[in-house]
Each structure stands twice: as C-alpha cells, then as structure tokens.
Amino acid sequence: MIKRLRALWSQDHQRDGFLLGLAVGSFGVTFGVLANSAGLSGPKAVTMSLLVFTGASQFAAVGIASSGGEPISALGTALLLSARNCAYALSLTQVLPGKRGGRFVAAQLVIDESAAMSNAQSSAQEAKEAFWVTGLSVFVFWNIGTLMGVLLGEVIGNPRQWGLDAAFPAAFLALLLPHVREKEKLRTALLGAAIAVATIPFVPSGLPVLLAALSAVVFASFGVRDDE
Amino acid sequence: MTWISIGALAIGCYFFKAVGVFAGRHIRLSGVGGHALSNLTPAALSGLIMVQTFDGGGTLAIGAVTAGVAAGGIAACARLPFPVVLICASAVTAVLRVL
Structure with missing residues (x-):
C-alpha cells in the first residue's frame, strides 16, 4: 500500500492534482464561512457543495442572495458562470470514459481545476489520470472545507462587523484573475465591467450582471479571427 | 436561498x-x-x-466595501493565497466602518 502510494506520489501530474485539491479546500472553508454569514443553513451549504460543485457559481448565488438580490437573479448569474464547464467538458472528450455510467460520474467532476490539469498533460494516459485525481481530490477537499467553514462561521457571529460582505467581490476578483491572462478575456472582462457600472443606476438589480455577460459575444468573433 | x-x-x-x-x-x-x-x-x-x-441600492456608491475590494485586489495581484485575499478585503472594510 505504502509502496503504491509512494509510486503515485512520484508521478508529477497526480501529486499536483492532489495538492491542487488540497489548496481548493481552503476555498471551501471560505465558502462555508461566507454561506453561514449569508444566513444559509449548514445542511444547505453542504448540499450545495456536494451537488452544485462549481465554486464561482456557489459564491455568486450565496453572495447575491445575502445582499438582498432577487432569487431569480442569484440563480441566473450562478448558471451563467457555470456555462463554461460545458466548454471544458467538450475539450475533455478524449479523456473522459467511454462507458455511459462513467461519463455521468465524470460530468460532475468537470470544473476549472480538473480541466486545466488534464489539458496540461502531454500523453492521453496522463491526461486521464490528471482529470480523475484532480477532480476527486477537489471534490473531497471542497466538501470537507465547506463543512469546516460552516462550523467556523457559527463562531464568528455578525458578518458585517467583520467586513465579510467585502469578501464576496474580493473572492470574485481572485477567481477572475486567472481567466484574464488572455487578451480576449481581459477585453471581455473590461467591457463587462464598464457595462455593469454604466447600467447600475438605470436598470433593476440583477440586470447589470446579465447585460455585462453580453460582452462575452462581442469579442468572440475577434477571437476566432485571431485563431486563423 | x-x-x-x-x-x-x-x-x-x-x-x-x-x-x-x-x-x-x-x-x-x-x-x-x-x-x-x-x-x-x-x-x-x-x-x-x-x-x-x-x-449602493440602484446608485453608484463608493465606501468601505470599495476600499476593501481594492485591498483584496492588490493582495490577489500579489498572488497571495485565496483566504489571505479575503481577509485583507474584510479587514480593511471592517476597520473603515469602525473609524
């Protein structure tokens, strides 16, 4: 057993996937704390991490609900943010299992981290292993982290007193940074931000984010031209 | 929710x-x-x-949260760990509210 573990550990892509999952566990802790501060019960927060299992969407849903937003705008924004997982899944076609049942399980594990680790490998076998190790490791630690965060949140008390309402947008900013290293995505983000700021005074809450999402289409055609 | x-x-x-x-x-x-x-x-x-x-409820508002997010943004750009980014943002906001 130990020999096998040591053999696994010596393989870079598996070790990295495991460690990435461990790091994501700390995101899970913060999600649990913030969910608790937003008035979400422990069972609801834990259920979300198990079944929704895509970080940015979970933060968005809880953040919008806690700032008094309409449930429908919380849901809409969270779903918009999760649409990228569809693109990830398409990029992983060769890596995912051939059997139907395996694909149903694998689908839940298609997230930023597992897709990035898998796409970074050079061989098909390593890509496959990286997907599963990273996906499972993130799943386990994200959920353990959420549970710990919920318990920690119970101790913390009044969230506003600790400035926790600023933690949500700061979390989104930290989640945004890895996406905007590409020029196309940076331009998209800047346009989206401008649209949101320009529309806040004029449209009902919830709508600015949906309008900002339209900027995704604007630069897509330019991106295609650059591909060619 | x-x-x-x-x-x-x-x-x-x-x-x-x-x-x-x-x-x-x-x-x-x-x-x-x-x-x-x-x-x-x-x-x-x-x-x-x-x-x-x-x-700020249908108007553009700059306040303690804005300053906190800016602090968190600086921490994120400095590649500090995720929880540290959130603590920076929260701490700045909380301190400004007390002042």
Whole structure:
C-alpha cells in the first residue's frame, strides 16, 4: 500500500492534482464561512457543495442572495458562470470514459481545476489520470472545507462587523484573475465591467450582471479571427 | 436561498457539464460559439464584481466595501493565497466602518 502510494506520489501530474485539491479546500472553508454569514443553513451549504460543485457559481448565488438580490437573479448569474464547464467538458472528450455510467460520474467532476490539469498533460494516459485525481481530490477537499467553514462561521457571529460582505467581490476578483491572462478575456472582462457600472443606476438589480455577460459575444468573433 | 433554488441550481450546473460530456462525441463547437462560451465567465464575473463593489441600492456608491475590494485586489495581484485575499478585503472594510 505504502509502496503504491509512494509510486503515485512520484508521478508529477497526480501529486499536483492532489495538492491542487488540497489548496481548493481552503476555498471551501471560505465558502462555508461566507454561506453561514449569508444566513444559509449548514445542511444547505453542504448540499450545495456536494451537488452544485462549481465554486464561482456557489459564491455568486450565496453572495447575491445575502445582499438582498432577487432569487431569480442569484440563480441566473450562478448558471451563467457555470456555462463554461460545458466548454471544458467538450475539450475533455478524449479523456473522459467511454462507458455511459462513467461519463455521468465524470460530468460532475468537470470544473476549472480538473480541466486545466488534464489539458496540461502531454500523453492521453496522463491526461486521464490528471482529470480523475484532480477532480476527486477537489471534490473531497471542497466538501470537507465547506463543512469546516460552516462550523467556523457559527463562531464568528455578525458578518458585517467583520467586513465579510467585502469578501464576496474580493473572492470574485481572485477567481477572475486567472481567466484574464488572455487578451480576449481581459477585453471581455473590461467591457463587462464598464457595462455593469454604466447600467447600475438605470436598470433593476440583477440586470447589470446579465447585460455585462453580453460582452462575452462581442469579442468572440475577434477571437476566432485571431485563431486563423 | 430556498431548497428549491438550490435544487434548481444543482440541476442547471450539472446540465451544463453533462451536455458537454455527452455532446462532445457528436459535435465540435464552432469558433464563435466556443469563444463566447469561454468568455462568459470573465464577462459575468467582472459584472458581478462591479455590482457588489459599487452598487449602493440602484446608485453608484463608493465606501468601505470599495476600499476593501481594492485591498483584496492588490493582495490577489500579489498572488497571495485565496483566504489571505479575503481577509485583507474584510479587514480593511471592517476597520473603515469602525473609524
């Protein structure tokens, strides 16, 4: 057993996937704390991490609900943010299992981290292993982290007193940074931000984010031209 | 959030993943569609950041939260760990409220 573990550990892509999952566990802790501060019960927060299992969407849903937003705008924004997982899944076609049942399980594990680790490998076998190790490791630690965060949140008390309402947008900013290293995505983000700021005074809450999402289409055609 | 909205969110998020997983064998997303799909995240995230940082109930407002988010942004750009980014943002906001 130990020999096998040591053999696994010596393989870079598996070790990295495991460690990435461990790091994501700390995101899970913060999600649990913030969910608790937003008035979400422990069972609801834990259920979300198990079944929704895509970080940015979970933060968005809880953040919008806690700032008094309409449930429908919380849901809409969270779903918009999760649409990228569809693109990830398409990029992983060769890596995912051939059997139907395996694909149903694998689908839940298609997230930023597992897709990035898998796409970074050079061989098909390593890509496959990286997907599963990273996906499972993130799943386990994200959920353990959420549970710990919920318990920690119970101790913390009044969230506003600790400035926790600023933690949500700061979390989104930290989640945004890895996406905007590409020029196309940076331009998209800047346009989206401008649209949101320009529309806040004029449209009902919830709508600015949906309008900002339209900027995704604007630069897509330019991106295609650059591909060619 | 109600149990129903959590259930709807879980189903919706799984739906996107599963569509990609099962459609991948049959279709290849054409250029513009693929780019638009992967651009959705930065677009919606940046909109969300602006709303939560500047929206003072239908007007643009600059306050303790704005300063906190700026501090968190600096921490994130310095590649500090995620929890540290959130602690920076919260601490600055909390201190400004006390002052």
